Amino acid sequence: MSRRRLYRLSVTSQTHTLFVAHETSVILSAFQQQKEVRLKSSPADLVTETDQQVEKMLISAIRRKYPQHRFIGEESVAAGEAVELTDSPTWIIDPIDGTVNFVHRFPFVAVSIAFTVNKQTEFGIVYSCVEDKLFHAQRGRGAYLNGKPLCSDIHRCVVVTEIGAESRSITCCVLLCYSVRALGTAAVDMCQVATGGADAYYHIGMHCWDIAASTIIVLEAGGVVMDTDGSEFDMMSRKVIAASSSAVANGIAQVVQAFPCRRDNEAASKRKCDTQSERAVAQPTACVLHEL
Numbered sequence: 001m002s003r004r005r006l007y008r009l010s011v012t013s014q015t016h017t018l019f020v021a022h023e024t025s026v027i028l029s030a031f032q033q034q035k036e037v038r039l040k041s042s043p044a045d046l047v048t049e050t051d052q053q054v055e056k057m058l059i060s061a062i063r064r065k066y067p068q069h070r071f072i073g074e075e076s077v078a079a080g081e082a083v084e085l086t087d088s089p090t091w092i093i094d095p096i097d098g099t100v101n102f103v104h105r106f107p108f109v110a111v112s113i114a115f116t117v118n119k120q121t122e123f124g125i126v127y128s129c130v131e132d133k134l135f136h137a138q139r140g141r142g143a144y145l146n147g148k149p150l151c152s153d154i155h156r157c158v159v160v161t162e163i164g165a166e167s168r169s170i171t172c173c174v175l176l177c178y179s180v181r182a183l184g185t186a187a188v189d190m191c192q193v194a195t196g197g198a199d200a201y202y203h204i205g206m207h208c209w210d211i212a213a214s215t216i217i218v219l220e221a222g223g224v225v226m227d228t229d230g231s232e233f234d235m236m237s238r239k240v241i242a243a244s245s246s247a248v249a250n251g252i253a254q255v256v257q258a259f260p261c262r263r264d265n266e267a268a269s270k271r272k273c274d275t276q277s278e279r280a281v282a283q284p285t286a287c288v289l290h291e292l
């Protein structure tokens with residue numbers, strides 16, 4: 001499996017070459033192997049050595065180039081780090097989205113990386129490794145699948161969601177739409193809305209690293225992203241609807257009944273984290289994502 005995709009990310013005045021392919025080749029070679037699996041919060045919340053290894057590789061590569069930048073990584077948070085989204089440049093990373101799939105060799109697993117400045121997402125990358133599909137979007141510059149532009153001209157009435165321990169609202173949407181799908185990776189589910197494979201996606205209980213990158217991909221493809229109650233999307237709320245149009249999104253918001261979820265940044269939100277030095281780093285927002 002020698003598929004390689006090379007991205008050059010230019011952030012502020014610096015240029016950093018991020019070999020997304022290097023990390024994903026680790027995932028692909030581990031995909032067929034026997035894995036040692038550990039449980040996190042529930043029997044459906046798994047982690048493998050590969051999740052941890054890929055997150056470490058990504059963070060150390062980015063940190064070498066941008067020592068001032070901050071990170072929110074799924075496995076770092078599982079190891080005890082706080083979720084603090086500040087105005088500072090922040091990378092939000094899910095090293096393997098779809099770990100249950102990865103463990104079972106169900107071929108939908110993705111690396112999800114978003115980059116935010118002033119709490120706004122500047123770009124997002126979702127790489128569905130086995131499918132070899134690379135979705136990316138940059139704020140104001142559109143969304144792409146393997147380098148080809150995406151648009152949101154879609155009317156196929158397929159809804160994607162996840163049916164996990166915390167996805168109790170699925171029955172509401174089954175009544176509403178023609179068909180429901182669940183791929184087992186929130187990032188790829190949401191990219192289906194960006195491609196037009198699905199009309200809508202909703203999920204309650206996922207985390208910010210599951211959907212940070214795919215949110216900008218849906219928006220830049222012309223789609224709509226909102227809270228499950230129809231209010232403005234809040235990345236930390238653990239509730240999301242993504243749809244091809246406001247009408248579809250609002251239709252889902254009317255039937256989905258959310259249940260209480262602890263916010264991703266609940267503990268951290270009480271802390272003051274916008275220091276002067278962080279603001280200074282956050283000023284230049286220009287960033288460019290090039291496919292080479």
Ligand SMILES: Nc1ncnc2c1ncn2[C@@H]1O[C@H](CO)[C@@H](O)[C@H]1OP(=O)(O)O
Pocket residue numbers: 045046074094096097098099100162163164165166167184185186187204205206207210
């Ligand atoms: N507590 C939770 N409830 C629902 N979905 C969750 C969840 N925690 C993670 N997910 C994500 O939901 C999808 C599976 O249903 C995956 O994207 C999975 O991410 P993960 O594989 O990175 O853990």
Ligand SMILES: [Mg+2]
Pocket residue numbers: 094096097098186209210
């Ligand atoms: Mg995930």
Ligand SMILES: [Mg+2]
Pocket residue numbers: 051074094095096097098099
């Ligand atoms: Mg994960």
